[in-house]
Amino acid sequence: MACEVWTDWRALPAGARGGTVALGNLDGVHRGHRAVLAAAHAARPDLPLQAMTLEPHPREYFRPQDPPFRLTLLPAKAAALAEAGCTGLHAIPFDATLAAMEAEAFCETILAEALGARHLACGADFAFGHRRGGDVTFLARWAERRGIGLSIVPPVSDAAGPISSTRIRRALQDGYPERAAALLGRDWEVRGVVFHGDRLGRELGWPTANIWMGRHLEPARGVYAVRAALPDGTLVPGVANIGRRPTLGGDPETRLETHLFDWSGDLYDREIGIRLVRFLREDMTFTGLDELKAAIAADAAGARAVLGIG
Incomplete structure (x- = not known):
């Protein structure tokens, strides 16, 4: 099963709207990200399972001079999401407009009006909006007012602590691809x-x-x-x-x-x-x-x- 990628949130087809949506940068689509996807699906198995991420990653946008750091570029991310059962990926273009969008406007404009999300899932550290002004507490209040479900997923951890894209990058840079594979769930x-x-x-x-x-x-x-x-x-x-x-x-x-x-x-x-x-x-x-x-x-x-x- 393929994961369809949508890059224009202003002109989504009807079939791209109304899903249960996992939120986050999802770089690597590691075991923690898969837990968020699983929570989104478990909460509303009757809805299409989708993901929403930002493209490029905000770090690439704000610090283009930094060395490349991405674990998965967009096509590979979509393929990994498909393996996790995701049918659609909203790759929201991160530009000056989105960077300046306040958290409330992001929720209303992107999540509600554009995506028509009916349920959301994210990690406990999810942040969004201008200067990362929105967090899960803000999102929970907004979703409740809107009548949209929300699953907040605790980190997936191993003996060394929470699994994260940062840990995976460090393992690869230190020459331990097998450690990265254990965190990713695949090579x-x-x-x-x-x-x-x-x-x-x-x-x-x-x-x-x-x-x-x-x-x-x-x-x-x-x-x-x-x-x-x-x-x-x-x-x-x-x-x-x-x-x-x-x-x-x-x-x-x-x-x-x-x-x-x-x-x-x-x-x-x-x-x-x-x-x-x-x-x-x-x-x-x-x-x-x-x-x-x-x-x-x-x-x-x-x-x-x-x-x-x-």
Whole structure:
């Protein structure tokens, strides 16, 4: 089941209105976010399950000079929401108008008039409106006056505390994709279009599918055991490097280059997803191509061992 994405709240079709709506930035669609979705559905199982988020994330809008931090870009977010049973995503454009909108106006204009929400669900720390002037207490009072149901969902926690997008980002930046996966409920994936490189990997005997990290969070640079989600839906194990290729003079942007084990084909100009499984080693500079080639062979052997393949 797909999750339809609506980006124009001023002109929603009739079928996009009147749902039970999970609210939040939902970056990563982690286990805590899924609890909010579950609460929205449990409260009104008779209604379409929808989510509402802001696009771009307000942090991107107010601090565009900051490094990319997103766990899930919009298409990946919609796919993860679909897996959680969500049928529609209201991706409200965050612009100067929305940034200046007071909490009361946000509730009336967006939630009631535009979305026609009949039930809402959010985390206990949800905040909205100009300078985050609205909180769950404000939302509860407004929803009661409007006759709209509201579920406030406590954090989902593990032994280390509440699960959050911040914790997941930190785990990835520290080189622990398996910890991020435990918090997400699935492996973290970077999606991108395979571009034409310099074919050096092929010359070295290790052809790679290369994508740019783009607006994704940059995890620890180095080598990973991975699984690649190909356009036809198959998962192929592999070994990947995230970095800027210091041995080869350096790239202006961070790339993710993946060698797929026991697979051949053409992926150029097609979108793939790379799921990080385990961090193997930090990014390194080598003295020459022979040393680089030997390191790739050792990395591949290490990735195969992690992934349990011969």
